[in-house]
Amino acid sequence: MYESLNVLGTALEECSTQPITGFFRDGSCNTHKQDVGSHTVCAVMTQAFLEFSRSQGNDLMTPVPEYGFPGLKPGDQWCLCAARWREAFDAGKAPRVRVLATHQDCLRILDLADLKQHAVDLS
Helix, strand or coil: CCCCEECCCCECCCCCECCECCCCCCCCCCCCCCCCCCEEEEEECCHHHHHHHHHCCCCCCCCEHHHCECCCCCCCEEEEEHHHHHHHHHCCCCCEECHHHCEHHHHHCCCHHHHHHCECCCC
């Protein structure tokens, strides 16, 4: 596992345990070289984003019980793939972000300024 720092260089905070999220399903947006999707962005789901994601072939709303996936609804926090967040951003559908729970590894794909613009946890 990579060092668990957020995009601001401080300790990575938990994203969500209800529902449980993360590549490791540990509640944090930790990553690893095997995490080819880079599930590093702690995002707060919106209806617009969920519909956008479904239109792109990734339905996050429908439960998949056999994989323990409850389906997401607006307000849920989830570790998104950095590339999916970028696609949503470019389409004007990016969800808000908890930057303190977003892993620094996403900065390979995303700009810190864009994340801060969508931050829910910065004043």
